[in-house]
Amino acid sequence: MKTHLLALLLAVSACFGETVQHRGIWLHPEQYRTPQLADEWIGKIAAAHLNVVYPLVWYRGGTAWFKSKLSPMAGDVPEGFDPLGNLVKLARARGIAVHAWFVNGEYGGPATHGVFTLHPDWQLRGDRGGEAWYDLGKPVVRNFQRDLMLECLKNYDVDGLHFDYIRYSGQVICDCDHCQHEFEQKYGFRPMKRSEERFPVLLDIVSNPLGKQTTAKVLATFDHGVPAITVNQLDAGEAVLVNWQAAGRSCWALDNFVEDTMKRFGATAENTYQLNTTQTAAKYGPIKEEGVRVWLKGLGFPAKLIDERVLAKVPEGGTVVLAGQYLMSEETTTWLESFVRAGGHCLFVDGPALSIKHAPLQRVTGLRVSAGYFHDRKVISPAADQDVLKPGPPMDAAKERQRMEKWAEYRTWTVTELVRAVYKGAKKLKPRAWVNAAVFYNKEHADRVCQDWYGWLREGCIDYVLPMAYTEKNEDLAKAFAEWRAADPQMERIIPGLSIYSRKDGKAVPRDPDLVRSQLDMCRDHATHGNLFFALGYLNDELIKSLSTGPFAAPARPYYPPRR
16 A cells, blocks of 8 residues: 555656755754754754755854864863754754855954964964954865865765855955965065055055045045045044054054054053944944954054943043944034044044034044045055155055955965865765855955855856845845856856845844745746755744745755756
8 A cells, every 4th residue: 555655656746746946044053052952943944844954063263063073062062962963863854954064264253262272373364354264375274174074074964065254354465474475486476574564555445535634634645636544633632534444454554553543642451442333333233343343452452342322431532443433423523523622532444424514523534525435446655745654665556456466366266275175075075965155145245255156166166156145135136146147047056045134223133024035036036946044043933934835835855956
């Protein structure tokens, strides 16, 4: 009887076709680091009719959520428990595939903890914005990560390996001996030394600048004439403006200037404050706070983080740093004027362009208008009539532009080398294992962080990619589909990553199911073979019901691209 029933089911499947669709979700250790959590969340995954999970297995300072001889188990795991082994067992029982998720570039914690305490030379040098990063330019770092990923693939019944943060934080120039000498050997440029750099410099600039000085003295200008660095005396106090997004951007000449400025201000840990206004945080989120804090601390000037509601805490004669504070109330600008006039000091990093209409802020900065956003490579040169910035040797701008272009090429090559090595090793170890990556969802942004995923697809050193299209704007998602189809007309190797969270009042909350459904409809209309959701923590009962009774009502087995 059972044999006849199975034959009937197979016949029905053959006639009507089996649903094949990638229905994936990223999950964090918080959802599977104990047996109880894993049981609870795998039940929700099954209830939503998802069929692939991507559990984070290595991050946070080089700790693992699987048994490894190369990396310590994370401290939040019960003694003797194997989170990944347990998750694989639960997923297999439900017919759910598992891909082990590794964070490769970002360190995920302070450099004073974890693997960097054992290998400080593994840390990327040059970029101090935000968290520490691995220097993927060093073969020892790439080899370690390759061996770690292959160890996981060898010892666990996972379906594949998943790269994340497989990139740099930008096209920063590292001054370590290895990178500088390898770059010299490949491209012929003389190694750079931090101690040698002075203005003029060539930088990739993102700026919301102020312009039209009134009382400000211009110390340096961009090559299109807009002020780059200004200083303004106002009664007993002073305001300095660095007119671009400079915090942590690895301009050594600027770092030296900021260090000198903060010393002249008399800035200390007791009298230095980083002001993030509630208006700016509400519009843009608290994204930049940590990066600015780390930058200042790295320069030797740790700052207390405040908003405008506690400005009374700032002592007379103290220092207030405002980085990326585009929005502030007129009341706040009035306080700033009084503070500076009484002997206070302000350091602006990227101009408060959306608030410069306030007269008090015009008097503080000595500038009076927004000079227009730009993102471009610019030469920053000392002004002719200033004596604050000690000029360096004349710059060959064409040669330095070529250096920047080749540096981006070099950095991109180092990232791709890790992808190649893992792909080659995985296919040798388990030919049917899948190697995939979470990537920036448009090429322009991917190129800025040295992530050539379009090249990986062409070369065949990745099986498929999952662009992180977390936008809430469907018109932006539509543009992404057009770009993806140009790279992969059949959408065989591009599986969109969609968000199931939104940001409201600076906090992440579950996304409206209707918006999720509308983006799934777009995936269907563009003939994708499924999608991946970020992330499991936002999969609530409302969305589970919406998926399981709607687009995911029928069971499906996971889609994978054709084997090469």
